[in-house]
Amino acid sequence: MKKFALAVDFFLYIESLEVNLKERIMGLDYGSKTIGVAISDALGLTAQPFETIERNAENKLRRSLARIAEIVKEKDIKKIVVGLPVNMDGRSGERVALTLEFVEKLKSRVDVPIIMQDERLTTKEADEILDESGVKKQDRKQFIDQVAASIILKEYMEKENGQ
Template identity: 30%
Template sequence: MDYGSVRIGIAICDPDRILASPLCVHEVTQPDAGGYEVDEEYFRQIAKEERVSAWVVGLPIHCDGGESDKSVQARKFASWLMRVTELPTRLFDERFTTVAANQRIRQSKTTRKKTKKRIDAIAAQVLLESFMEACHYRDEIAGVAADEPAKESTNESLTD
C-alpha cells in the first residue's frame, strides 16, 4: 500500500509472490475527520475478496534515512490495518516509488486524468515489487513489523 492521508494506492501479488499488479486507489472517506479509520470495512472486504495473507505499507524515509511526520502517519496506519484486519503487516522503505511510478506511466500512453487516478496504485505496485525482490534477495522477510517501534535516529558528529 502506498499510504496517503487522502488516497491509498493498493497493489496485489499472485499467491507465488512473483507478479505484482496495481489493484486500485482508495479515496479516504473522511480525510479531515479521522481519515482511514472510518473505512475499516473496506479494508476487511479487500482482505477477504483478494485473499490477502499479509500487508506491506510504504514507509516514507528521507534520503538520509531519517523519518518524518508522514512516516509517523504511515506507521499509525499500518498498526491500525494490522489490528482491524488481523493480518501480518510490514513497513517497507518507499523511497523513489512515486518517481518510478511516474516513469512507468510516462512510458505508457495514458491521459493526464487517468494518470492522476492511477499513480498511487502504480506506486503501490513498485513498492510491492521492491519488497518481494528484497525478500528474495535476502532470503528473509524484508522491512519491519508494523508493531515494531521506530528506531531513534542518531545525529552523532563525525568529528571527535
C-alpha cells in the same frame, strides 16, 4: 472445436502440475488523500496495481480501513506490505509518524502480518511508468498510487526472493 480441445488439454496439464503456490501479498501506498493498493499473483511472481482508495469523505480513515479489510478477506491476503515514506537522507519525518499510526489502526482490523518497506522514489518511478505507458498527465492521478503500491510490493518480493 480443435482450439477448444487444445485449451482444455492445456488447462488439464496446468492443473496437473504441482505448482508451488505462495501466499498472496497486498502492497499499500498510504497517503493523506488516497491509499494505493496492489496485490501479488498466487505464484508470488508479480505485483499488480489493484485499486486506489479515495479518502475524501467523513470517517475517511475508518472506511479506508474497512475497505482494506474487505480486500484482505476477498483475496485471501496473507501479508500486507506498507510503504514507509522516509526522507531521502533516511530520516523519519511527519509522514512516517502518520503512516505508523495508520498501521497501528490497520492491525486492529486485519489478522495478517504487516511489514514496512522503504518507499523512497516509488511515486516518481510510478509517474515514469505511467508516462511511458502513454497515460496522459491529467489521468495519472487516478492510477499513480496503486502503481506506486505495486512498486513497493515488487521491491519487497524481490528482497524476499533474494533478487
